[in-house]
Every structure is written in C-alpha cells, then in structure tokens.
Amino acid sequence: MMTEDQRKLLGSFVRARRESVAVDRPGRRRTPGLRREELADRANISATWVTWIEQGRDVRPSAHTLDHLAQGLCLSRAERQYLFSLAGREDPADPFAILPQDASASIDALVDCLPWPAYGLNPIWNVTCANGYARELFTGLFDETEAPNLLRYFFTHPSARILLPDWDQRALRILAEFRRDYGRTVSDPRTQSVVDWLKANSETFAAGWEKQAVSEREGGRRSFNHAAKGLLHYTQHTLANPERPDFKLVTLQPEG
Template identity: 60%
Template sequence: MRNEEQRRLLGAFVRTRRESMTPEGHDRRRRTPGLRREELAARAAIGTTWVAWIEQGRDVRPSAETLARLASGLSLSAAERDYLFSLAGRHDPVDPFADAGQAAPPAIAALVGEIAWPCYALDPAWTLCAANPAARQLFVGLFEDDPAPNLLRYVFTHPAARALLPDWNARAGRLLAEFRRDYSHGLADPRVQGVVHWLQEQSPEFRESWNAQTVLAREGGTRSFRHPDRGLLHFTQHTLADVERGDFRVVFLQPAETRG
C-alpha cells in the first residue's frame, strides 16, 4: 500500500463495511456489530490475520487476488470496489482495462490532432490516450466499443490484428520487447502490472514472448498493414517521447510513397 494515510483510509473502510453487514442467522444477543473478522475471512476465503492487518492500517501488501476476494466477501458495489483497489494501490484483476487510463498531456493531444498521417499516443500501460481519424481508420477493430483501447491487448488477442499485420509473429514479438523497456519505468503503476498479468493469462504468445525477456528500443522503420478495404499499405514509423512526461509515447506512420 502506498502511504500511511491510504492504509488508514482503507482499514477504516473495510472495518466500517464489515460492521455494517448482517451475519447469517443473526443472534440479537451478540454484542459485536455486523460480521466478526473471522466471519468476513471465511466469506472471503482469506486469513483472519489479513483482515486484521488491513483494518489496522499496517504496512502490508495483499495481492490483487486477495483484495478481490475481500471485495466479494464484503459484497462491494462497483464504486466501492474501485475505491478499495485505489487505496490499496492495486489494479482490479477482474478487468485491468476497465480504467480509462491516463489522459494525454495537452501537448501530445494537440500534436496528434494536427498530424494528417496515422498518429496515436500511448500512456504508460500502452492504452491509446489519443488517436487521430487516420489511425482509427487504419487499426481495424481497435476502437470499436472500447473506451480505453490498449495496443498490447489488440495485437495479442484481437483477430483483426492478425489479419491486419501480415508479419504478425515478428511484429508482436518486437512490440512486446519495446513495451518491456517501458515496463521497467512503470513498475509502480498498478494498471501496468494488471495489463501484463491479464495478458499472461489470456495469451500463450504473450506469455512465451514475455518470458523470453527480450528488450528493444522503440525504433522507426517500415511497417506494413493489410487493410481489408485499402489493401497492402506501407509506412515508415516514427516515435516521439513527451519531454514533460517521458512515460508517454507519440507514434506516427508516414506513408512510404510520400518519401522523396
């Protein structure tokens, strides 16, 4: 957990929610309000000690899975569950992509909007926090019904990505090696951790590439796409880092035929 105040708030929240719950077979003679700690622990399938330490605001690091069981045991609403994970500094394993991600810094948003070629911006979890119309047209299926499209999830789990990238194996492997370089700077971000954990569970290719420990700088070069309406397209990729927020990336694709 991040700091003393967050631990205190988390402990008070869990204790208050526990004491507000009505135990099964309620006995009016009992003096303890709501559930006892051992009763909550049994409902959540976690140790009573964990419940006590969290409520006491101790400097402990319960896993996201432990917190998920605790949230279920407390019957938390979606908003309460989000509050719990936010205070604990963990990302909810139910859906690591549910968070809309970080907004693009103003300079990045302005740049993306002005470039005519396909252009997009990536936040530390590689969620697209900005994209221009040309990028939305190029990446088929990426932006459909998704308020927080993630480039890694798209490439490794979306069928449209495999059709769009004629050299999918090489591109996916390189993409992940480039992400691993950024990953070292985002270890404290629970969203980044959640994305990696989710993809390891959902994609054997991601898990295999991740375990290979390959690291590459994000470099330019030729990128090809087999678009369902426009056919085979070739671009030269360029990547810029924001000088104010080095964990954000701006990527734009220069059509190959425009080069002199």
C-alpha cells in the first residue's frame, strides 16, 4: 500500500511532467503542456483517474495504468523508473528490486585497486568507500564525523563551491540523478531524512527539488579546481555491480 507521502510525490510528479510535455498546437494556450483530458486520452484512462492521481487520492494505479501514463507523458527511462517506484509497482521492463543498504565488498575491492580517484555510493549517496586519490581530491568531504554523504557535501560544504568551477550546472544534474535513486527507496526513512535535511539546509536543493527533474547518472568530463593542484580534468565513469545494482562505483579517470 502506498503511503500518503508517496501518493503526494506521485501526484506532484505526474502533474509536473504533464505540464512540461511539449504540445505543437496553433494558437495560444492558457495552461502549459497537456490538459488532464489530453493526457487521459493519450494514456487511455479516465480524466477523473488522472485528477485523483495528481491530487494524491488514496488510489493505487496498476502497472498497466502506469505503463500507459509513462507513454502518455513521454517519460525517459529514468523518469519511468521513478514513476513506478513511487507507485510501489514493479515495472515489467525494469527487473531492478530494492535491496538492503549493506556494503558491497566487490566495490570496496575495486576502489582500492584503481590508480585514480574512485569511490562507492549507496542508495542515499553515502560514500561507503574511497581510495586515497578520491580523499585527496574531495577537500572537506571526509572531514565529517558522521558517514560522508556526497549530497550533503555538494550542497552545504563551502569547499564544494570552490572545488567545482561549474557548481551551478552540476547542482541541477546531481539533483535529477539523485531523484531517480530516491524513487527506488522513498519508503526508507533514511532516504527521506536525507531529503528533509537538505531541503532545510540548502535553498538551492529545496528549489531544485520542486522541479521534479529525473535523469540517469551520466558520465563525461568533470572539472575540479583543486587548491593545491589547480584545475584538473577527469572523465567520470559510473558502474553498478550486477549483484548489487543499487550500489555505484564512481571513477574519475584523468584526461591526457
């Protein structure tokens, strides 16, 4: 059964995505995106059902209904996974199952073997392991007495804004990437406590969280303005253990 918080999150997400769908229609529209009736037609469900979902009513859409909603909203793969996770339904196209948040020994072993910065992340983005190169790169991250959390560091630690020259752009991407993981573990109180703390302590996170953006975790070039070594450029790779896809191995391979 879905919790009240899950129903509200699901409703907010569906509405945000509905209003963001590009509609090619002549003339001026008073409302952005699709109307509820238009989404209902696309998804082959009733407009009343769409309204109830968006209002967070005590309803539980089936996997079949969610599949039609995802198609009607033109959701990306990450957004589709988030939709199903919030609704507490298993997507037949995504066999991923929420797994316990214990450590992944294989990721720990790989991190120690790599000759460049590497670290492991659990579903709430606690850094479960990191090699010496990563500890040297992320100034201040490992100074915390509690478990280092990449989100808490990125959005609230003053060193992060200095270290990341493109902090504003990275903030939007990291928010969207984390929301995908959040959908998988929304019923875990540890996940919600991370979100609540960040919303209370970071205006950037709080504002960005309301935008409902969802994205895959992407690789590519990452730049760091290190206090001792100057401007550094890496290529980021993110890998998941087939046995534990909820844990990530993140590596930063130096360019050149």
